[in-house]
Amino acid sequence: MIPALTLMAFLTMTSAFSAPKNKPAPTSKKSPTITLKRLAKERGLLVGAAVAVPELFEDPVYEKFIRNEFSIFTPENAFKFDALRPSRDAFSFETPDKMVHFARLNRMLMRGHTLVWHNPAALPNWFLKGKFSAKEKREILKDHIQKTLTHFKKAAKGAIICWDVANEVFHHDGSYRTDSIWAPVAAPTANAFLTQVFNWAHETDPKLKLFYNDYDIELPGPKATAVYNTLKALKKAGVPVHGIGFQMHQGPDRITDLKAIRANMRRFAALGLQIHITEFDFKLKDSEPKESALEKQALAYADAINLCKSIKACKAFVSWGITDKYTYVSRDNSGMGRANMLDFELLPKPAYYALRSALSKKADRRD
Numbered sequence: 001m002i003p004a005l006t007l008m009a010f011l012t013m014t015s016a017f018s019a020p021k022n023k024p025a026p027t028s029k030k031s032p033t034i035t036l037k038r039l040a041k042e043r044g045l046l047v048g049a050a051v052a053v054p055e056l057f058e059d060p061v062y063e064k065f066i067r068n069e070f071s072i073f074t075p076e077n078a079f080k081f082d083a084l085r086p087s088r089d090a091f092s093f094e095t096p097d098k099m100v101h102f103a104r105l106n107r108m109l110m111r112g113h114t115l116v117w118h119n120p121a122a123l124p125n126w127f128l129k130g131k132f133s134a135k136e137k138r139e140i141l142k143d144h145i146q147k148t149l150t151h152f153k154k155a156a157k158g159a160i161i162c163w164d165v166a167n168e169v170f171h172h173d174g175s176y177r178t179d180s181i182w183a184p185v186a187a188p189t190a191n192a193f194l195t196q197v198f199n200w201a202h203e204t205d206p207k208l209k210l211f212y213n214d215y216d217i218e219l220p221g222p223k224a225t226a227v228y229n230t231l232k233a234l235k236k237a238g239v240p241v242h243g244i245g246f247q248m249h250q251g252p253d254r255i256t257d258l259k260a261i262r263a264n265m266r267r268f269a270a271l272g273l274q275i276h277i278t279e280f281d282f283k284l285k286d287s288e289p290k291e292s293a294l295e296k297q298a299l300a301y302a303d304a305i306n307l308c309k310s311i312k313a314c315k316a317f318v319s320w321g322i323t324d325k326y327t328y329v330s331r332d333n334s335g336m337g338r339a340n341m342l343d344f345e346l347l348p349k350p351a352y353y354a355l356r357s358a359l360s361k362k363a364d365r366r367d
């Protein structure tokens with residue numbers, strides 16, 4: 001473990017991964033450029049981030065960083081229900097197809113995100129205000145899952161390797177979100193609901209790896225246990241669930257009990273589930289002094305990638321956002337922000353170099 005204060009010194013000493021402050025990573029004509037994706041590949045991992053549109057198509061610096069550095073990405077909002085569904089009968093795939101095209105052109109993979117989410121931020125008014133019966137909601141959701149996955153089966157030609165089928169189905173205390181707008185689709189339990197939606201997804205595209213995705217489940221606790229027990233029961237019943245997404249939104253305090261996270265992740269892996277870290281970010285308080293906050297953040301990014309490296313079933317690390325310029329964090333969390341690996345000018349922060357440094361070393365253990 002590197003003490004926080006010496007991190008910058010350490011990164012500077014490991015010359016292959018150092019860069020002058022506020023300058024982009026050095027490149028050499030002789031050797032291939034060291035990128036996150038190249039280092040991650042050597043560790044058997046995919047590395048990437050949530051990608052925003054229209055920024056991807058409008059900001060060439062942002063686009064180039066994504067293309068150069070990442071092997072996988074998640075559309076931040078473009079594949080959500082509201083984005084795909086202008087009305088009950090219509091689907092809109094124009095922007096998603098452009099993202100898929102970008103991925104294929106650059107030999108990148110994608111995580112589909114997300115088919116079922118209760119959050120009004122991702123639901124259109126026609127649905128929120130529609131007063132649909134349970135039977136109608138069931139038809140709407142079945143249709144949504146089937147038509148969406150049928151479309152991408154053809155359009156993505158394998159570039160989308162997995163989908164977060166269900167997102168955030170449990171409350172913080174581990175109880176099932178029966179107040180979710182989608183819950184009546186298959187009541188009354190999380191088990192019944194997830195069985196239904198995962199089966200619809202699997203029937204439509206049997207090649208996809210299907211994930212359950214949630215926040216605050218990395219440390220053991222009532223929520224992690226509720227998700228664990230449910231997925232265990234689903235697996236036992238033969239429901240096609242293949243992976244667990246640990247969102248891992250973090251900050252401003254660094255989690256120190258990494259052993260507990262590792263043990264928790266490994267019990268999910270023991271169920272036969274693939275693990276992805278799906279939405280990593282590390283928020284800083286606006287009031288925190290810049291240098292020490294950035295060093296703490298860098299250590300937290302390294303912690304997360306080291307966790308993934310140390311668990312065989314962990315195959316991908318995805319951060320939620322790339323640059324502090326385009327981020328949802330400052331909008332949703334007042335007094336906090338700067339959670340990403342590039343700063344407001346899209347220049348690498350210590351977090352970026354910490355990822356590189358961590359990825360450059362073999363894991364102590366991988367089991």
Ligand code: XIL
Nearest residue numbers: 076077113121122167215247279328
């Ligand atoms: C967020 C996006 O980043 C925002 O732009 C949007 O307004 C709301 O959704 N958990 C998830 C993500 O699974 O889909 C959320 O993304 C962040 C929390």
